[in-house]
Amino acid sequence: MKNLISLDSLTDIVSNSVGILIIFAVINLIHDNNKTYQLEIPIEHRTELSPAFFMIKNDSILEMDTDVLFSNATVQATSGAAINERLFTLDYFDVLGKIDEGKGVSFFARDTATWPKFQELGKGNSKLTTALNKLDANKQFAFFFVYDSNDGEASGNGFEAFREAREYLKTRRIKTGWRPVNDEAPANICQDHFGKRCDFLPSYLGDIR
């Protein structure tokens, strides 16, 4: 008769391993169900630092050059394109604008294909890294308008990109603030005289005070 290799010891080891794995899985499951994770959230505070604005949508981060945006908005306003709270083009990375008496200038992101992706963070030659690196921790903080719509994904559209950018800036000791935005409640920049809805505040973060 053909000689067969004895698999007894192998079977023994495998069955023992599986048994232990099952026990671990059950214990893990029971333990996980009772566990609560504490999420440490930075608190907003008033500051003398001035905000540098960024917009995040679809894993892309756009530096908002306020000089360009406002001068383009002024051109549109003088040409009459901005009357009656109409949307107008700002000729800036497919961002549309709207002038609203109560909110200043509102910004609506459309196609983000030309925006830098957050995966470029930390890469020396990327536009995004350059934009974040030029922030002066003693004079500025970064304020992010983060699109919250998720299109069915587990994480919010811009949430992951925001967390990454915040971590990157934390290593450079630069404070960050953020606000969730969408087309109903768009990003808006305005002067202080518009009241508290134009407050852009950074948050304490770790040991950065």
Place this chain on the structure above:
Amino acid sequence: MAMSRATRYARYNQGEKLEISLFPFLSIFLCVMGVLSFINVLNSFSTPQKIELTAQLEQGYKVAYQIFSLPDGIISVPPTKHLLKLKTEVDESDALVIEDILDRRSQSMQRLESHQGSVMNLALQPDMDSILETMLDIRTLNEIALKANYLYEEFLLFGIYPNGGSAYQKIRDIMSFTPDATSISVGLEPLDSNWTLNLNPNLGPNKDGTVE
């Protein structure tokens, strides 16, 4: 049909060791192991993680009033843990005010805790009166504690779920015009959709940052 004894004996030669192949058994076994591992991995991704919001650099006397902002509205998780102690430290009229706030908060927590199924289905659209009342309660408690020289301060922590920005914006708009909100500290954090909230306010954190 019954097999005769002769036929049964004929199948094996006496004196020859019976060898059984374990391959089919092992095959099924490994298959089961693979499926179990797969289910385990899948489970770890899909099971909602319970979270509790706390402030970074939190000092012991600061207490978070948690508001979770969802696409369908908000879920408020007011703190009740230290109010009984605060009540004993203040004068009678302030104690009555605290009791009233505590009652309302306990009812609100009871509604959340007694709900069958996912607590996330309990989100309500924020209405102006309830937001104003919340701000007034927080301000009142903070002022009472300050007056009694008792270390206690409530602040607002917002957890923003995907598509939950509108409800948050509505609350901040209301907060921008009420003087009651002026002195209240605020923090906000983006949350993943598979994070759910912890409704047991009496549990304290472990050293590793988790609560059992």
